[in-house]
Amino acid sequence: MRWNEKLNLTAIRSPLEILYRHFCESMFAAGAIPVDKGRIADIGSGPGFPGIPLKIIRPELELCLVESNIKKGTFLAEVVRELQLSNTRVLISRYEELGEELSPLDYVCSRAVGEFGPFLEWAGSAVVGARQVILWIGGRDLEEAQKSKQWEWREPILVPQSLQRYLLVGKNKEMSA
16 A cells, blocks of 8 residues: 555555455456466566465466566565565566566466457467466457457456456467467
């Protein structure tokens, strides 16, 4: 909350809403999707969602938090240090500029990706080679995201108590062949 006053990490100001909307929605994925171990990159991590809650629930995950904003990246590095999260690193960069620094990846996730086409193409590229992509997505964006033919999409999972928010999971068709 203190950092949020200075950096505007999230537009949500209510502590209960932050708990539910950010922490609980992030943690919900750990139970809804088999994300037990492996390498995961949280793209556009902002204040660390969903990556940090996933790491807390699944400490065996190797986590990379990717954030282009230097101030938010500094916040993330401080959280990682303060919580003593092992096998966790922060990269201050736009995701489009990354590749081999991240690969190979088992999972790429994002709650705040803007344009799905370029993001999904990048995640499934030979350089990044993500096996699965996990998106927290609004209902009206499902169809747009599912247009990507490189991914085999599971049935969207409704996030409980949300206003049409879903978990959308795709398996990279090229990595499973």
